[in-house]
Amino acid sequence: MSAIYGHIRRDGRPEKDSFSRLKEAMEEYPHDGSFQWEGDGCMLGQLLQWDTPESLHEQFPLTDSSGNTVFMAIGRIDNREELFRMLDVPYPERTSLTDGQLMFRAYLAWGGEACNKLYGDWSFCAWHRQEHRLFLGRDHGGIMALYYYQGKDFFIFSSSLKVLLRLPEVPKDMNELRIAQILTAWPGDGELTSYQHIFNLKPGHFMEVQDGRAEKTRFWELTIPPDLILPKEEDYYERFRELFFEAVKARLRSYRNVGIKLSSGYDSTSVAAVAAIELAKQNKELYAFTSVPYYKDFQVPKGRIGDEGPLAATLTRKYPNIRHFLVDAAGYSVLGAVEKAVNILGEPMHAAGNQYWIQAIYDKAKENNISVLLNAQGGNGVISWPTGRSRLYAKK
Secondary structure (H helix, E strand, C coil): CCEEEEEEECCCCCCHHHHHHHHHHHCCCCCCEEEEEEECCEEEEEEECCCCHHHHHCCCCEECCCCCEEEEEEEEECCHHHHHHHCCCCHHHHCCCCHHHHHHHHHHHHHHHHHHHCCEEEEEEEEECCCCEEEEEECCCCCCCCEEEECCCEEEEECCHHHHCCCCCCCCCECHHHHHHHHCCCCCCCCECCECCCEECCCCEEEEEECCEEEEEECCCCCCCCCCCCCCHHHHHHHHHHHHHHHHHHCCCCCCEEEEECCCCHHHHHHHHHHHHHHHCCCCCEEEEEECCCCCCCCCCCCCCCCCHHHHHHHHCCCCCEEEEEECCCCCCHHHHHHHHHHHHCCCCCCHHHHHHHHHHHHHHHHCCEEEEECCCCHHHCCCCHHHHHHHCCCC
16 A cells, blocks of 8 residues: 655654654555655655556655755645646656656645645645644545644654554554444544544645644635536536546556446446446456355345346446456455454444455455556445435436
8 A cells, every 4th residue: 555654753853663663564564665764853654556657656755956845645646637737847747747746846836725736535744854844734535544643742643543553652542432433324523533642634634743733724625616507407417427537537547457346336337337438448448346145045125136246247248348257255254354454444444344345355356456446435325325316316
């Protein structure tokens, strides 16, 4: 996985033992490269996993011409062309410029305001040596986690909660409120974790740490946009189609194979159809993974579907470049999968009983050299379940 992590001290003295434990714990995760930087009582690290073609050329840390700003980043930037124009990036540089380099140019140009201009899944850190100031930013939707703990004389952050739990100086007191939220499917505010003193930087926020103070700033929140007025009803459908194609296409940059977790719902089948169309233009295949039951002889309540394989296959047959895999999770333990997920994430998760078939799909994707695995996150609440469809069509 790709990840960033770091440790800073107010007195400027490096804490090598803690950073070594951070580094050792982080490097247990699969990765293709790692980078570290140390200076001024600040130690930064990064794991890099190659996914986009440009990521093969990422090198960190990045520094400005004065050497004052030290920068590390992970993630995928979707509005590259827009940023190229806004930053006046010369055309010869655009095809080879990595997402990390693009984020750094945006940060140097706009500072914290860059966060609202970067569309995609990302997080980054910037250490300002002269000011002894740390800047942390997290993407709009909070896809990239960024956990932190603030001690009396030090500050630690990491993309992995589990890694922070390995440090003896980080308290592990349980946060009963967050545990209750998880058990009752309450999403929470994006900041609380299962531990009282460890927090996750909220989606759409950045944080600045200096002189023992940590100040958070919201740069984006989900709001109702202004009404879109178009001449004809068909124009709305076409505009939605344009945006949907654009959103899926932006997530197909991969130097290896592209896959999708495919159910028979409207959500993932829609994403799969668009992805197949776009990948066909590049003479590439889409690898679709559908979870199916291991035991075939069972009763299904009226109005329910027990095996989504056949319906999902009606979609895959329409597109010759979709390679369809039915994954029955044979040999996977429900409880064993929950335990493995908690070990990876460092805390419980919602709908933990699904982990066994999710992990089976992940393993099948790994077998097929997948570096981008699409899904239809949030689709159940929008178009796949009847309650979602009624909200979507309420204004028709």
